[in-house]
Every structure is written in C-alpha cells, then in structure tokens.
Amino acid sequence: MQIAETNSYCHYVSKLKANDPHRIYHDNFYGKEVHDxxxxxxxxxxxxxxxxxxxxxxxxxxxxxxxxxxxxxxxxxxxxxxxxxxxxxxxxxxxxxxxxxxxxxxxxxxxxxxxxxxxxxxxxxxxxxxxxxxxxxxxxxxxxxxxxxxxxxxxxxxxxxxxxxxxxxxxxxxx
Ligand SMILES: [Zn+2]
Structure with a gap:
C-alpha cells in the first residue's frame, strides 16, 4: 500500500474501535511474519x-x-x-x-x-x-x-x- 500516510490502512485503522476486525487484523497479523x-x-x-x-x-x-x-x-x-x-x-x-x-x-x-x-x-x-x-x-x-x-x-x-x-x-x- 504505497499511499500517503494519512490515506493509509494504518491511519484508517487507528480511528476504529479496538474490537473492530480491521483493527485486530492490522495490530496482530498484518505485516507480521508467518512461519507455519x-x-x-x-x-x-x-x-x-x-x-x-x-x-x-x-x-x-x-x-x-x-x-x-x-x-x-x-x-x-x-x-x-x-x-x-x-x-x-x-x-x-x-x-x-x-x-x-x-x-x-x-x-x-x-x-x-x-x-x-x-x-x-x-x-x-x-x-x-x-x-x-x-x-x-x-x-x-x-x-x-x-x-x-x-x-x-x-x-x-x-x-x-x-x-x-x-x-x-x-x-x-x-x-
Ligand atoms: Zn500499520
């Protein structure tokens, strides 16, 4: 996602509630290494x-x-x-x-x-x-x-x- 910071997924997600599926995915899974x-x-x-x-x-x-x-x-x-x-x-x-x-x-x-x-x-x-x-x-x-x-x-x-x-x-x- 090569877009401006304020337009980014990170920025969008930061405004969501803690239990929003996007927030959970972003904070715990997105861009994290998977070995299995x-x-x-x-x-x-x-x-x-x-x-x-x-x-x-x-x-x-x-x-x-x-x-x-x-x-x-x-x-x-x-x-x-x-x-x-x-x-x-x-x-x-x-x-x-x-x-x-x-x-x-x-x-x-x-x-x-x-x-x-x-x-x-x-x-x-x-x-x-x-x-x-x-x-x-x-x-x-x-x-x-x-x-x-x-x-x-x-x-x-x-x-x-x-x-x-x-x-x-x-x-x-x-x-
Ligand atoms: Zn992020």
Whole structure:
C-alpha cells in the first residue's frame, strides 16, 4: 500500500474501535511474519477469496472460511473430492465461487510439491525474499492459480516477505 500516510490502512485503522476486525487484523497479523505452512496457506486463501470483494467481508467471514477449509490444513484441502467442493459451494458462511475453490485446491497440491522439494512452503518463500515484486508475481503465476499481481502482492506484504505493510508513523512499523 504505497499511499500517503494519512490515506493509509494504518491511519484508517487507528480511528476504529479496538474490537473492530480491521483493527485486530492490522495490530496482530498484518505485516507480521508467518512461519507455519498451514497458516501461510490460510492467508493465501483469504487473499484469493477477497478478489472482487472488500477486505471487510473477508475479515467478517474469516472464521467460517477457516472452518470450511479444514482449518487451512494443506494436506486435507489438497485431497478435497467433488462432494467436498459441492459442500463448500452450499456453505453460506464462505465465499462461494467455484473458480476460487478449485484454485485453492490446486494451490494446496502445488504447496505439497513445494514442501517435498524445498522442505516447507515457508522456506521456499524465504529463499525468494528480497526479490522485486515483478519477480514474485511471475513465480506465483507459474506455480499457482488465481494469484494475480494484487493478490500476490497483498499476500506477500501481509506475511512480511515484502516490505510496506505499515507507514512510518504506525506503531507496527519496524523497518
Ligand atoms: Zn500499520
């Protein structure tokens, strides 16, 4: 989010109540390192689900999404059957979009391959840390589905593989 400080997510969030989902997300998760593969996968799922929708919608649905996708267990999601897909499509608590669901299952399988080849999804991402965003976008496009430039960028910023989550005046800023 390369925008003026007063226009930033940090600034917007600072005016919200302590229990607002944006405030909780900003203060506790946004731009903080994630080392667990399932958690990283979960963050990617949330970003994919957001495409075309507001982040507010996703934050409100995040618990239902997590529950629906087997607590973001990569292995379980990779083995989803057609029945599981139908069940997701009939779950009103989540984002019901067949393309997104199929992409998430595809990506789970891809991450399992990455885990086999590189030890973990986290280690694979860590190896790429420091690359410019265009490079990341190309790599994500080559490996995953439904990961356009915006989704890739937001996923990487939110999990601290790419800098820029917080403006300098934010209490979470640490670069
Ligand atoms: Zn901030």
């Amino acid at each position: 593969d399932n958690e990283l996968f979960g963050r990617l799922i949330l970003e994919i689900n957001q495409a075309g929708l507001s982040w507010t919608t996703i934050l409100h649905k995040q618990d239902s999404i997590k529950k629906a996708y087997s607590n973001f267990n990569i292995k379980k999601v990779s083995m989803y059957s057609n029945d599981d897909i139908e069940s997701l499509l009939s779950n009103a608590g989540i984002i019901r979009n067949r393309l997104k669901i199929n992409a998430i299952i595809f990506n789970a399988n891809k991450i399992i391959k990455i885990q086999k080849d590189f030890g973990s999804f986290y280690l694979w991402l860590k190896k790429l840390k420091g690359k410019d965003i265009e490079h990341w976008v190309k790599i994500f496009k080559r490996n995953f589905k439904f990961t356009g430039p915006e989704i890739t960028k937001e996923f990487l910023i939110s999990t601290a593989f790419v800098e820029g989550a917080h403006v300098k005046s934010c209490h979470c800023y640490k670069y």
